[in-house]
Amino acid sequence: MNLACETCPVKESAACAVLTEEERDALAAAGRTRVLKRGEMLFAAGDEDAACATLVSGALKVSAIDQDGNEQILALVHPSGFIGELFAPFAHHDVVALTESKLCTFARKDIARAIDEYPALARALLRRSQEDLLATRSLLELTAQADAETRLAALLHDFAVAASQSSCHLAEEFELPLTRGEIANMLGLTIETVSRKLGEIEESGAILRKGKRGIELVDPALLQALSGRQTI
Numbered sequence: 001m002n003l004a005c006e007t008c009p010v011k012e013s014a015a016c017a018v019l020t021e022e023e024r025d026a027l028a029a030a031g032r033t034r035v036l037k038r039g040e041m042l043f044a045a046g047d048e049d050a051a052c053a054t055l056v057s058g059a060l061k062v063s064a065i066d067q068d069g070n071e072q073i074l075a076l077v078h079p080s081g082f083i084g085e086l087f088a089p090f091a092h093h094d095v096v097a098l099t100e101s102k103l104c105t106f107a108r109k110d111i112a113r114a115i116d117e118y119p120a121l122a123r124a125l126l127r128r129s130q131e132d133l134l135a136t137r138s139l140l141e142l143t144a145q146a147d148a149e150t151r152l153a154a155l156l157h158d159f160a161v162a163a164s165q166s167s168c169h170l171a172e173e174f175e176l177p178l179t180r181g182e183i184a185n186m187l188g189l190t191i192e193t194v195s196r197k198l199g200e201i202e203e204s205g206a207i208l209r210k211g212k213r214g215i216e217l218v219d220p221a222l223l224q225a226l227s228g229r230q231t232i
């Protein structure tokens with residue numbers, strides 16, 4: 001089925017937002033909607049025909065497996081994020097759904113053609129790639145230098161940013177897409193430390209845990225201060 005751009009929840013924030021209505025319709029004609037269940041793989045490292053995609057809803061992880069068979073989570077993809085290595089013949093990492101996720105997928109050749117035809121799209125994808133690179137560098141700096149509480153608070157802050165419908169404030173509530181083990185993996189901590197620090201952040205009055213994965217921001221300013229993140 002072709003993409004229903006007019007009802008897309010990320011139509012104003014995805015890279016394709018820079019296109020005119022006619023250009024977006026032309027691009028949509030080449031796309032397909034795909035829904036992944038939690039744990040389902042979008043593509044695996046080594047896939048020659050890995051598609052490119054925009055995440056409409058849900059969350060994805062980008063990961064690699066080391067020689068000992070251990071997974072390393074390299075990045076997270078939030079709604080409106082673009083997934084795909086446009087100029088590489090093979091996918092270099094696994095991309096897996098953390099929650100049920102809806103995507104707009106395109107064959108690599110169709111995106112390559114769109115980039116040639118629509119320079120604004122090429123610039124938007126370049127900006128997004130730069131933002132992803134900065135986010136990766138930020139994560140590396142965080143895990144290398146910050147203490148455990150700061151690492152976890154920064155991750156919670158980033159989830160609240162991703163879940164917000166506005167660029168001016170954090171989401172008041174959101175669901176954690178990662179398990180405690182995945183958070184520990186990503187931040188270079190133990191599961192026990194993640195659980196303890198999550199409790200301490202709650203005791204500080206910054207957040208309130210709801211159910212298994214729900215998070216309510218009680219004091220966004222305090223969470224931001226704990227995270228060391230800049231004001232959005």
